[in-house]
Amino acid sequence: MGTVVALAGQVGGAKLADGLYRLRRESLTVIVNTGDDHQHAGLPMSPDIDTLLYTLAGLASAEAGWEPANETRSASAMLRALGGPDRPIVGDRSLAAPILRLDGMRNDRSLTEITRQFARHLGIEARILPMSDDPVTSHVTTSDGVMRFHDYFYELGCEPRLKAFEYVGASDARVSDEARDALLAADLEAVVICPANPYHVIRPILAVSGMQELIRERRAPAIAVSPIIGGQALKGSAPKMMRDLGHEASARAIALEYYKLIDGFVLDRADATLAEGIAASGLRVRVCQTIMRSIGDREALASEVLDLAREIREAREVDEGEEGGA
């Protein structure tokens, strides 16, 4: 067994990362989107990083996986009363990481260092790494103008018609040494694109300067898992965004999105009829249950993903063997 790198964000992405973590523990590295990072009352919010931390630490709420279980909402009312922001309503437990993150940053510690220290304290053996220590901010061009994705999402409820995404800062952002090392590891077994919104979770990661090149140099198969099931995202607004951007809201469109970067694709049984068409494009396809309702579902999907990667590696070895013998 080698090492695994997952690209992740959002609750679905965190759940698959958790499945991989349960199978591979310290051999897992998760590279996490920071394009949705924003300030809340001056605190540096990193929603995807914190979702990953809570999920892998087993602290995440079952109903609202982006925050810790048993969340309370006392501070937000007082913030509002004192003239602070009225929304989003951030839970009390959810304020702890941003408070300590700000303290770390003001003491010149990198986001990577701060995140790894959180993970250590939470007893997480996997490496959870921000996609970059440099700031990247997802912006959208919409029918109402250009705005930060965060505002589009929280202020406007994704209402305006989307025209384009831009990842401001990405071309100047550097992949951290830790993320680079994980992607270049000699014993890399798979790169997994977890099920998450392609536009504001996965693309920002891929937009970091040098990230795609590093993934292309990989010595292991890359597998994407579709976040779209039967034309719907389990949660979230991906289908609406896909249609706004002129795509079909389908697992097929997701496969196309990652086509140049991946070797294998995992889609849900509900989309089994799409498998043949996607396989015809040259990707190795796995159809299985991708909805993760239980912890067991997370492990089962992770297992399918790693098995597909093994299958691709073995097929390559056969090919190489045949070539060698030819």
Added chain:
Amino acid sequence: MGTVVALAGQVGGAKLADGLYRLRRESLTVIVNTGDDHQHAGLPMSPDIDTLLYTLAGLASAEAGWEPANETRSASAMLRALGGPDRPIVGDRSLAAPILRLDGMRNDRSLTEITRQFARHLGIEARILPMSDDPVTSHVTTSDGVMRFHDYFYELGCEPRLKAFEYVGASDARVSDEARDALLAADLEAVVICPANPYHVIRPILAVSGMQELIRERRAPAIAVSPIIGGQALKGSAPKMMRDLGHEASARAIALEYYKLIDGFVLDRADATLAEGIAASGLRVRVCQTIMRSIGDREALASEVLDLAREIREAREVDEGEEGGA
């Protein structure tokens, strides 16, 4: 009716300030101790300022007057889990002001401006002013060495024997323009030293460079209210500190503490036997109920204080009239 300036901190001080506020609304200025200010997970805690804000806004807990009512304690457990401080346990609502304070400070706003904005948002008409915008930190010399008062209080529970207090930064700290204007107001009716620990609440205020001179220039009587009743503080560790420092733990020792600065002294009925001795020193003395259990008690004590100030002013006018007539 003129204007009133109160020097305050702690719950007892805030309660009398609230009594004065109920009588005088926007004519009240409260100058608040910041010598106990400290960092908690990097957040700038100003316990006395926040106690005043919660109390005058009617938000303070009846049982724990230094924090808002209905406080919850979710964030602190998460702070600890992520490697942050384990104590003191700061409530969730109590984190809001420090979070916004830090944001204001990072945007180059003064503590005075930030505090006034909080007060405005809370609908408080009185001016609540930090004693200075410059940092002052109370330190203690104890049998265990020199340390910040905050650590002596929270970490060591006031156990080590106290030898001396020092207000680091006070001689370089400036009285703010707002506090200066309030003390020099032509219509000043009284300066009130509220019942609070003399060493870590009132002395730090008086230690700010120029503060005592401004109080001496006042055009109105200064009145102190004893925080010691029958040899005990209602809450807190003042009697232990007084004894450590070689003083008797009594209202008489409090009168002596402020003797050079005040014209009048208010002490509790429980200490009525001390009144004559204190009056013999030349202070005008008022004996009344100083324990403030209800809102009505706050107003009643404030009324006694303002009445004593009036009595002193009237006696002076008589003296001046007699001098003029002589």
